Each structure stands twice: as C-alpha cells, then as structure tokens.
Amino acid sequence: MDELIPWLHDQMSAQRLRADSLKAIAAALPHETGAYLVETADLLLAEVDAKRRILERHVSEEHFLHGTICTWCSVPQGxxxxxxxxxxxxxxASPYADMPGYQERWRLP
Ligand SMILES: [Zn+2]
Known part of the structure; x- marks a missing residue:
C-alpha cells in the first residue's frame, strides 16, 4: 500500500488543527487583527476540504500491464x-514537503 495517501490525510488533519488554533488565538485579539486570522484559518480549512475532494477522485488501481495507475488520470480508451x-x-503533497515523513520520490521533477 502506498503510504502517501494516509500521510497526506495526516498532514491535512494537522492543517485543520492549525486553523482551529488560529481561530482560538483570534478570539483574544482586537477585532481587526482577529478577523484577519479567522479569514486565514477559513482559507486553510477550505484548502483542506478541496484537497480531500481531490483525493477522493484520484484512486489507485493495479493494472495487469501498466502496474499501479490512477483511475482518474488514466484514459484507457486512449x-x-x-x-x-x-x-x-x-x-x-508538495506544500507539506518539509514535514516529517515526506518522501523525495513523491516530488515532481
Ligand atoms: Zn490522478
């Protein structure tokens, strides 16, 4: 099993926690500064939701001739x-490349 997907889910869960922390910090700040942090946290959360939808579409599958392929990106008819x-x-995964567990083989050239 490729460990990229579970690792990526872990990174996104950590991003969600960071966003929640920003919102908690924002509550203790003056309104304008706090509002900026809340807006930033909401962007982080929206990014996580979008990435999770991307991960749902891209699924791996063993192909008898081509090895492990992405079913979303492959066009067998072509x-x-x-x-x-x-x-x-x-x-x-690339925004998290500096986080522990990232593997260089995942990096795009
Ligand atoms: Zn794909």
Whole structure:
C-alpha cells in the first residue's frame, strides 16, 4: 500500500488543527487583527476540504500491464495510463514537503 495517501490525510488533519488554533488565538485579539486570522484559518480549512475532494477522485488501481495507475488520470480508451501517485496527488503533497515523513520520490521533477 502506498503510504502517501494516509500521510497526506495526516498532514491535512494537522492543517485543520492549525486553523482551529488560529481561530482560538483570534478570539483574544482586537477585532481587526482577529478577523484577519479567522479569514486565514477559513482559507486553510477550505484548502483542506478541496484537497480531500481531490483525493477522493484520484484512486489507485493495479493494472495487469501498466502496474499501479490512477483511475482518474488514466484514459484507457486512449491508451493513456498515469502511474501512481499521479501528478495531482504529488502536487497536493508538495506544500507539506518539509514535514516529517515526506518522501523525495513523491516530488515532481
Ligand atoms: Zn490522478
């Protein structure tokens, strides 16, 4: 099993916690400064939701000839098979490349 997807879910859960912390900090600040932090936290949360939707669409599958492929990115009718993890998944992981557990083989060239 590829550990990228569970690792990415962990990173997004941590991002959600950071957003929640920002909102808690914002509550103790003057309104204008606090509002900026809340807006930033909401952007972080929206980004996590969008990435989770991306992860739901991109699914790995074993192909008898092409190995592990992404079913979303591959076009079997056109003879095009995208290996797993596909560029969209690898790009989704790239903001967390400095976090523990990131593997260089996930990095796009
Ligand atoms: Zn894909």
């Amino acid at each position: 003879g095009a098979y995208q290996s797993w993890p596909c560029p969209d998944i690898r790009d989704s």
